[in-house]
Each structure stands twice: as C-alpha cells, then as structure tokens.
Amino acid sequence: MKLLRYGQPGKERPALLDKDGGIRDLSEFIDDVSGPALSPERIATLKALDPASLPLVDGTPRIGPCVAQVGKFICIGLNYADHAAETGADIPKEPIIFNKWTSAIVGPNDNVEIPRNSKKTDWEVELGVVIGKGGRYIDEANAMEHVVGYCVINDVSEREFQIERGGTWDKGKGCDTFGPMGPWLVTKDEIADPHQLNLWLEVDGKRYQNGSTRTMIFQIPKLVSYLSQFMSLQPGDVISTGTPPGVGLGIKPEPVFLRAGQRMRLGIEGLGEQEQLTVDA
Template identity: 70%
Template sequence: MKLLRYGLPGQEKPGVLDQDGHIRDLCGLTPDIDGSFLASAAWLRLQALDLSTLPRVEGQPRLGACVGRIGKFVCIGLNYADHAAESNMPIPQEPVVFNKWTSAVVGPNDDVRIPRGSEKTDWEVELGVVIGRTASYIEEDQAMDHVAGYCVVNDISERAYQLERGGTWDKGKGCDTFGPTGPWLVTRDEIPDPHRLRLWLEVDGRRYQDGNTATMIFRVPQIIAYLSRFMTLHPGDVISTGTPPGVGMGIKPEPVYLRAGQTMRLGIDGLGEQRQRVVNA
C-alpha cells in the first residue's frame, strides 16, 4: 500500500494510491498519515479495504511529505563504502549518526532552496525507513517488526556548512527544504527486501548516482537496533539510511554543486520518484 499526503503546505490531507495510480481520499478514516496513525496500526486494516470505494481525488494535487509531523529525522552517514571513499573518509566501524531538523522537511516535488551564501549545496538519494512501533533497546532480529514502511529521501547537504564551519554535520544538513520526503510511504509488506533496491539521481538529465541498497555497510535491522540504544524511536520517526556514490562533492577532477535553475530527479525501485527545482533562498 502506498500512503501519501496531498494538498497545500500545512493543509495536507491523507490519501492512498490505488492500483490504477489514482489518489483516493482517506479523510473519513484518519486525520493524517502520522505517528498516531501508524502507532494505531489502522494502516494494517486499510489493506482489507477495496480502495475503489474511497473518494477519488481529481487532478494532480501537490504532494506533501509522506509522513506528517515527523518526530525525529535521523540520518546515517557514510553507509556505502564507495561513498566513504569518494568523500575521502574511512569506512565507519559504527553507524555515523546525525539529524535533520524537522523544519527541513518538504514534499517530494517542492523547490529546494540554496541557502544564502552557499556555494556547495549537494544532493544525496537515500532509502528512508519509517518507524511504526516504539523501539527501545531492541535486538536486530526484532527490528523489522518496528518498521511501518519505506520512502525516498533526498538528503540535501551544504558541504561547507557541514565540514568547514566547525561543530557537527547537522549544520549543513538541516537547512530549510533540505529534506524532501516521499512521494509516498510504501508499507513494508510491498518491499520484501529493502536491501535489493536500485536508487538513482539525476541533475538536469545527467545521471550522477546509480546504486543499490545491497551495498550498504549497515543494514536496516542493524541501524534500527543500534539507534534504539541511544534514543527511543517512535512511530512516525524517519531514518535516512545513507547514500551511494555519485554526490557532487566526489566528482573528479572538480566537485559539482547545485545552482539555481537546475532540476533534480531521483527515485528508488518500488518507492516512486521525486523531482525538485533548485532556487535561491
């Protein structure tokens, strides 16, 4: 099942994509696709519904982030060995953990704003994992029971802010619009193995990233169990699991960074595509 949120920013309504690719309205069943909805397991009951009986949403409305009121937006860095190499960083022995501020979250096709003064804004296509059950001090063999589903994340990054301005990575990761999420939350039953998904990203039609989650260093169960030792994961939290090689910072002989007027297009097998226009803040 592909759950989604549609409508103007701040006024998104819950929906689901039917088998013919049409949006069906879920307002009669839930106020939103958020942590409360996921914690109640109401989404599991939706699987028994005939989606064609739900009201059809006409036209092509804007899609919001596929999870409303995200509690924590936790990210894993350097989780593909070849991306660590292009970043001139060692392969981590434990997951590298940082955060995006929830004010970074936008819809999958909303504009991405280059921060004022930025010269090194970069892209990163990533597999997002959405938590569906509270997780604290769990073991790896329990981890997947706590997953509601998966989504596409573009982990936009300002490299100078991240690496050259002191402090932690968070400074360059959490700028406004730096967290496009969606287009939909694909429930875990539709993705039997999240470690066999192709993920890719293009800028102005040029393919820069073309990887596969099979090459992750730390897999989804490891990541969830690891994080649950440092924080309680709640329904509606999102974990972005790292990016394959091909980011702008790693392009040889000279890095390539985003400029206003460009368009990013990215996607993951079974999870849909995003498309963002780059603008100046």
C-alpha cells in the first residue's frame, strides 16, 4: 500500500495510491497519515479497504510530505561504505546520529531554498524508514516489527554550516526545506528487501548519485535497535538512513554545490521519485 497526502501546505488530506496511479481519499477513515494511523492494526484496516470504493481525487494536486506530525526526524551519517570512502572518513564503529528539525520537512516536489549566506548547499538521496509501532530497548531480532514502511528523502545539507562553523552537524542539516519527503509512504510488505534497493540523484539532468542500499554499513534492524537504546521511538518518527556516494562535497578535483535555479531529481527503486527546484531563501 502506498499512502500519501495531497493538498496545499498545512491543508493536506490523507490518501492512498490505487493500482492505476489514481489518488483515493482516505479522510473518512483516518485524520492524517501520522502516528495514530500507522499502527499495525490501523494499517491492516486500511489494507482491507477496496480502493475503488474510495473517492477519486480529480486533477494533479500538490503532493505533501508523506508523513504528517513527525515527532523525530533522525538521521544517520556516513552509513554507506562507499560514501565514507569518498569523503575520506573512517568506517564508523557505531552509527553516527544527528537530527533534522521537523520544520525542514516539505513535499517531494516543493522548492528547496538555498539559505542566506550559503556557499555549499549539497544533496543526498536517502532511504527513509517510518516507525509504526513505538518502543524502547528494542531487540534487533524484533526491530522490523516496529517499521511500518519506507519513503524517499533528500537530506539536503549546507556543508559549511555543517562542518566549518563549529558545534554539531545539525545546523547544516535542518534549514527550512532541507527535508523533502515522499511522494508516498510504501508499506513494508511491498518491499521484499530494503537492503537491495537502487537509489539515484540527478542535478539538471546529470546523474551524480547512483548507489544501492546493499552498501549500508548498519542495516535497518541495527539502526532501529540502536536508536531505541537512547530514546523511545514513537509512531510517525522518521529515520533517514544515510546516502550513497556522489554528493557534491565528494566530487574531485573540485566539489560541486547547488545554486538557485537548478533542478534536483531523485528516486529509490519501488518508492517513487522527487523533483525540486532550488530557489534563494
């Protein structure tokens, strides 16, 4: 099942995507695609619906972020062996954790703003993992029971803010619009193996990232279990699991960074595509 949200910012409505690509409104059954609707029991109820019985949405509405009211937007750094190599970093011994502020979240095709005084805004296609069942101190063997599904995330990053301005990575990661999410939340039953997915990103038609989740250092069960040792995970929390090689920072001989007026296009096998125009903040 592919869950989504459509409509203008702040006024999105819940929906699912039918087999023909039509948007079917779910407002009669759930308030939003958010924590309370993502429990195993609620997902089972939604799966039992006949999509053809739901109202078909006319036209081509804006698609909003696929998860609403995200409590925590947790990110994992340097989680692909080939990406760590391109940055010259050592393979982490434990997952590197940082945060994107929830105010960074936008729809998959909304504009991405280049922050004021930015010199090094960069891109990162990532697999998003959405929590459906909360918990603490989760065993790795049971971790996938807590995952409801997956989505595409562009972990947009300002490298000077992140690396050169002191402190933690967070201030270069959480700028407004730095978290395009969607187009849909794909329930985990539709993805046979999330560690065998191709993912890619282009800027102005040039392919920069072309990787696979096969090269993840810490896989999803490990990440869910690990994070739950330090915080409770709650329904609707989103984990962005790292990026493959090809980020602008790693390009040789000179890094390449974004400027206003460019188009990013990115996607993950089975999870859909995004496209954003960059604009000045």
